Amino acid sequence: MLFLVLAAVGYFMAMPLVFVISNAFKPINEILKFPPDFLVKHPTLTNFTDLYHLLSGSWVPFTRYLFNTFFIAIAGTAGHVLIASMAAYPLAKRKFPGRAMLFSVVVLSLMFSATVTQITNYMTMSWLGFLDTHWAVIVPAIGSSLGLYLMKQFMEQIPDALLEAAQIDGCSEFRIFWNVVMPVVRPAWLTLIIFSFQGLWGAGGAAGSMYIYSEQLKTIDYALGQILAGGIIRTGPSMAATLLLLTVPILIFVLSQSSVIQTMSTSGMKD
Known part of the structure; x- marks a missing residue:
């Protein structure tokens, strides 16, 4: 019964993805049909060739x-x-004045959405001279507080005895972090890779309109949005473009998911 319930829930969650894949191969008459067919009846590659042209x-x-x-x-x-990871390590495993206050600021920053900080980010990127460059998108992503919070909470589970043993063996602070801590928290940074990559892959449209102005610096998401804004005649290429944009994040997730599950099941440690 449990497997049946999970299979039904999995089927329901997979329906949007299957519908996107099906729409990418539908001819224009099937795409515009109402009520729409869930699966394609006469698959074609015309949408992809039109998108290429x-x-x-x-x-x-x-x-x-x-x-x-x-x-x-x-x-x-x-x-x-x-x-x-480098910022989370001292917050999780080292005691210094102001540590609790710094972490409170990190937690507080998680309450604000990206929309609230857009003006501040724009002013900061302008002051740094990063406007109309890729760094205007990369730098705010690097400074996101979600990754710091995730890594810090995971690093706290590492036994202090493991770090003390490394210190006794003569390891430097950086070597402890890189050769001891990072392999242990592999599930955390693999999960962080999935979230960060998916967020940046889909951030092209907003970033292209706010930070990047030169056409040769814009991303594929923004470019496709402009090219396909030609009305109903480009509905087919739009379906093909949607599938292509979903392919890379899904591939990253599939490749990382097995490693996350395997590492979580084999890297549990206790004092």
Whole structure:
């Protein structure tokens, strides 16, 4: 009975993804049909070829948009994981004056949505001279407080005896962090990679309109939004573009999920 219930819930959660995949291969008459069919009856690749022709007609190459998107997502994710982990380590395992106050500020910052801090971020990026560059999107992502909170809470579960043993063996502080702490908290930073990459991959539209003005620096999400804003005639290419945008985050999640589950089941430690 439990497996049946979980299968039903899993099927319900997978329905939107299956519907997106189905729509990407539907001809225009099936896409506009009402009520819509859940599965495609006459699959076609016309939507993808039309999307290719639309992107080929842009004066900025499609590969440039793709490179911008990957650069922002990879650089922002790597920087966020590294900085959040390095900041979380002393907050979790070292005692110093003001530690509780600093962590309270981190927790308080989680209460504010990105919309509330947009003006402050814009002013900060302008003061740093990062406007109309990729760093205007990457730097705020690196400084996100969610990763710091997640890593700090996970690092607190590491036994102090493990760190003391490393100190007795002559390990430096950085070596303890890099060779002892980071392998133990692998589930945390793998989960953080998933959240950070997905957030940056889908942030192109907003970032393109607020921080980045040059066409050759914009991301694929923003570019597709502009190209496909041609009315109902471009509904088919829009469905194909939606599927392509979902493919990379889903692939990252699938590849990381198995490692997260495996590490969580084998890395439990107790004093």
